[in-house]
Amino acid sequence: MSRQYLNGKWCVRCGKTSPTPYLSKNLKLLPEKGKVLDIGCGNGRNSRHMLSLGYIVDPVDMAPPDFGTKIVLGKESLPKKKYDIILANYILMFLNSTERGFVMAEIQGRSKKGTILMVEMYPVKDAHPYDFEKIVAYYLDRGWEKLRKSKDKCVLRRVT
């Protein structure tokens, strides 16, 4: 991990090239093909992994890798598509509650029945406070079910 000053705030960036272990561990829960939105993709480690598996991937970040799209989350909209898989690994805690609420609603808008949403969070330095249970409850109230859940990590599937 390294800290960088990006778009007016300090942010933690992961230097690893291997995908997050939670993604590797839960690949079997994902549809075998489809469109992936990688929100706050960082250096693109998860996007690259999904591309290598044959998925169509939209990586977005305020400082994306060369194959991604620059989007300032909470201020600018996510691509206006419906996705089969939405990855939000180690991003939501870097957004304040207003930005996070905006992005959570956008995730709902970019999903459809069957979409898988993966969320991982961690209370790092420079993170905003969050209540992971409330984030999960937000989606459970909007037609999602839990496939996996542990402290600060979950895989949800939209059922309606």
Ligand SMILES: C[S@@+](CC[C@H](N)C(=O)[O-])C[C@H]1O[C@@H](n2cnc3c(N)ncnc32)[C@H](O)[C@@H]1O
């Ligand atoms: C810890 S990295 C996580 C990267 C990736 N998801 C992973 O698991 O390796 C957090 C990322 O969030 C991005 N980020 C933080 N705030 C953002 C914002 N408001 N808009 C867009 N990207 C943001 C940073 O640029 C950084 O790449």
